[in-house]
Amino acid sequence: MSDQNRTEISELGEFGLIDLIKKSVVIRNESSLKGIGDDAAVIKYEADSETVISTDMLVEGVHFDLAYVPLKHLGYKAVMVNISDIIAMNAVPRQITFSLSISNRFPVEAVEELYAGVSLACEMYNVDLIGGDTTTSLSGLTISVTAIGEGKKEKLAYRDGVKESNLLVVTGDLGGAYMGLQILEREKQIYAESPKVQPELEDCDYILERQLKPEARLDIIREFETLEIVPTAMMDISDGLSSEVMHLCKASKVGVSIYEDKLPIDQQTFDRARDNHLDPTTCALNGGEDYELVFAVDLADYDKIKHHPMFTIVGHFVEESEGYSLTAKDGSNHPLEAQGWNPIKE
Amino acid sequence: MSDQNRTEISELGEFGLIDLIKKSVVIRNESSLKGIGDDAAVIKYEADSETVISTDMLVEGVHFDLAYVPLKHLGYKAVMVNISDIIAMNAVPRQITFSLSISNRFPVEAVEELYAGVSLACEMYNVDLIGGDTTTSLSGLTISVTAIGEGKKEKLAYRDGVKESNLLVVTGDLGGAYMGLQILEREKQIYAESPKVQPELEDCDYILERQLKPEARLDIIREFETLEIVPTAMMDISDGLSSEVMHLCKASKVGVSIYEDKLPIDQQTFDRARDNHLDPTTCALNGGEDYELVFAVDLADYDKIKHHPMFTIVGHFVEESEGYSLTAKDGSNHPLEAQGWNPIKE
Numbered sequence: 001m002s003d004q005n006r007t008e009i010s011e012l013g014e015f016g017l018i019d020l021i022k023k024s025v026v027i028r029n030e031s032s033l034k035g036i037g038d039d040a041a042v043i044k045y046e047a048d049s050e051t052v053i054s055t056d057m058l059v060e061g062v063h064f065d066l067a068y069v070p071l072k073h074l075g076y077k078a079v080m081v082n083i084s085d086i087i088a089m090n091a092v093p094r095q096i097t098f099s100l101s102i103s104n105r106f107p108v109e110a111v112e113e114l115y116a117g118v119s120l121a122c123e124m125y126n127v128d129l130i131g132g133d134t135t136t137s138l139s140g141l142t143i144s145v146t147a148i149g150e151g152k153k154e155k156l157a158y159r160d161g162v163k164e165s166n167l168l169v170v171t172g173d174l175g176g177a178y179m180g181l182q183i184l185e186r187e188k189q190i191y192a193e194s195p196k197v198q199p200e201l202e203d204c205d206y207i208l209e210r211q212l213k214p215e216a217r218l219d220i221i222r223e224f225e226t227l228e229i230v231p232t233a234m235m236d237i238s239d240g241l242s243s244e245v246m247h248l249c250k251a252s253k254v255g256v257s258i259y260e261d262k263l264p265i266d267q268q269t270f271d272r273a274r275d276n277h278l279d280p281t282t283c284a285l286n287g288g289e290d291y292e293l294v295f296a297v298d299l300a301d302y303d304k305i306k307h308h309p310m311f312t313i314v315g316h317f318v319e320e321s322e323g324y325s326l327t328a329k330d331g332s333n334h335p336l337e338a339q340g341w342n343p344i345k346e
Numbered sequence: 347m348s349d350q351n352r353t354e355i356s357e358l359g360e361f362g363l364i365d366l367i368k369k370s371v372v373i374r375n376e377s378s379l380k381g382i383g384d385d386a387a388v389i390k391y392e393a394d395s396e397t398v399i400s401t402d403m404l405v406e407g408v409h410f411d412l413a414y415v416p417l418k419h420l421g422y423k424a425v426m427v428n429i430s431d432i433i434a435m436n437a438v439p440r441q442i443t444f445s446l447s448i449s450n451r452f453p454v455e456a457v458e459e460l461y462a463g464v465s466l467a468c469e470m471y472n473v474d475l476i477g478g479d480t481t482t483s484l485s486g487l488t489i490s491v492t493a494i495g496e497g498k499k500e501k502l503a504y505r506d507g508v509k510e511s512n513l514l515v516v517t518g519d520l521g522g523a524y525m526g527l528q529i530l531e532r533e534k535q536i537y538a539e540s541p542k543v544q545p546e547l548e549d550c551d552y553i554l555e556r557q558l559k560p561e562a563r564l565d566i567i568r569e570f571e572t573l574e575i576v577p578t579a580m581m582d583i584s585d586g587l588s589s590e591v592m593h594l595c596k597a598s599k600v601g602v603s604i605y606e607d608k609l610p611i612d613q614q615t616f617d618r619a620r621d622n623h624l625d626p627t628t629c630a631l632n633g634g635e636d637y638e639l640v641f642a643v644d645l646a647d648y649d650k651i652k653h654h655p656m657f658t659i660v661g662h663f664v665e666e667s668e669g670y671s672l673t674a675k676d677g678s679n680h681p682l683e684a685q686g687w688n689p690i691k692e
Contacts, residue, residue, distance in 0.1 A: 033396060037597075038505050039434040039581055040400035040495075047393040050379060054386035055477055055492060057445040061484040088385040099403040099490055131401055133490075138407040142483070144445055144490035146401060149386075159384050235385055251383075 054085035075117025082147035084216035091151030162252035178287025180211025400431035421463025428493035430562035437497030503580035508598035524633025526557025
């Protein structure tokens with residue numbers, strides 16, 4: 001960014017910045033009664049709805065690296081991950097608040113880029129930006145998003161609702177976001193060593209998009225309505241399938257049996273994993289950030305799901321005493337292990 | 347803190363930390379249907395209630411200085427300031443989410459201290475901790491709190507409801523928190539220069555408490571109920587009375603007239619301001635962080651308020667064309683100026 005296009009955040013001040021943000025806000029939901037501009041926002045859902053609330057914090061250098069994530073993508077993804085949590089309750093996202101602390105190494109134009117991504121996500125998922133906070137930091141960028149949505153009591157999907165013999169179902173395909181990240185990290189390394197080498201990103205478009213612009217599966221919630229399916233339990237896959245399935249099992253006091261040959265893996269994910277000497281199955285089981293849904297349903301719903309292109313049945317739940325197992329393609333059995341990403345340990 | 351009492355956050359891991367936090371959580375409100383432990387929290391208010399949501403971000407080195415704010419106080423205050431925003435809508439706070447990013451210079455014991463303050467605030471204001479996020483940061487501590495509350499449609503107090511000739515009323519007294527901060531900053535400086543000098547904190551107990559442990563005025567919301575008062579507009583005083591009153595005026599398209607001799611200033615604030623060669627009126631008008639309420643009411647409520655110990659009528663609203671004025675003790679008129687604290691500029 002050339003210096004003549006750089007506006008210091010301090011020139012604009014807090015209220016100037018709020019005005020800038022407010023300008024791009026569009027209110028789409030009747031339930032958003034009061035947005036930005038008062039001590040608090042005000043919403044009201046239908047009388048028989050329950051209110052679902054989720055929040056996440058994203059820290060520069062821990063959750064994202066601005067060396068290869070553009071600010072607009074970052075803003076989009078920060079909103080998306082929270083919306084995904086609302087969807088994982090089988091609820092419909094309606095509102096978000098978006099807060100950030102940002103150091104003065106960023107100009108106003110960077111904040112605009114970030115909010116362009118927020119606005120795009122709001123448009124895509126039909127949610128309203130109703131509040132937030134913007135402040136300086138001594139270093140780096142920290143983002144905090146709270147998403148709010150509504151769901152009917154009898155349809156909300158908690159983690160502890162799995163019954164033995166329920167089917168284990170996933171949406172979309174798995175491991176792509178993880179493989180996309182491997183490609184980006186490799187290219188970053190190559191660039192650091194020899195900046196003139198052209199990046200090798202051929203045949204990576206799908207997995208790069210899975211990493212840079214994953215989508216929360218709001219379409220699945222609508223499909224459940226159409227098919228009259230109510231999952232007995234559900235989570236979104238942010239830390240990897242193994243890890244999420246174990247959460248479901250522990251909360252519901254059940255075991256699980258997963259079949260390796262059922263795992264949905266895109267051809268590009270498969271090929272690039274092999275190129276990188278990685279096991280595609282491990283990528284699918286433990287690679288995070290796909291933001292697909294994993295859920296449990298009653299066996300009675302089998303016919304609605306078995307040939308549906310959005311869904312893949314990858315196993316079934318069993319008695320708690322049977323534990324967590326993976327049946328490999330050769331028929332051998334292995335204990336399932338969670339190796340999801342832990343933001344505290346790293 | 348001695349090293350043998352230090353537990354590294356990385357030893358505990360993310361889920362260990364969540365378990366630690368969950369242990370201290372008490373659910374007090376029927377409206378909290380699902381708290382920590384699922385993809386999202388679930389709440390449900392009475393059918394005729396609206397849901398009020400506010401969020402704030404607090405950054406080490408910008409909003410707080412751990413050199414003189416203990417972590418427990420910080421946790422308490424972070425919750426309190428958000429609850430104050432809910433109260434400023436004339437709504438009752440019910441739930442909070444609390445997120446933090448924290449560097450590895452802090453041990454688990456520091457996180458426990460912080461949450462001890464959060465728990466205390468939850469107890470004091472009868473709210474439930476229903477969610478949040480805990481992650482590492484590369485440096486420093488950042489906190490993000492979202493508060494959620496409920497209010498009746500006909501009682502919610504927005505900024506834009508002031509009518510000309512409404513009374514301008516404040517609760518409690520003003521300028522104390524600002525004077526408390528001056529004392530703390532002076533002592534920090536003295537300590538830096540000569541660590542063995544005993545701090546001079548005699549006769550400062552009230553203003554230090556105003557700075558370190560200010561209270562949101564939930565009692566006022568209850569008093570409004572008892573007195574059957576509905577403010578036409580309200581804000582909490584976080585940036586200073588002048589600044590907040592101007593927000594009310596701008597949103598409501600009215601002017602205001604404030605009387606210097608009516609401003610409620612505690613004797614200790616007054617005396618320490620004079621000792622420090624500061625004008626007590628300026629401290630009361632522009633000192634922030636008292637978290638008192640400033641509101642507008644109809645003239646018809648005058649009798650309910652005039653001798654009430656919780657309230658002080660400090661002026662009245664006028665036509666927009668008359669502007670914002672302060673009538674000094676000597677009868678002279680001065681334009682009112684906002685010099686509130688701006689977290690972006692500093």
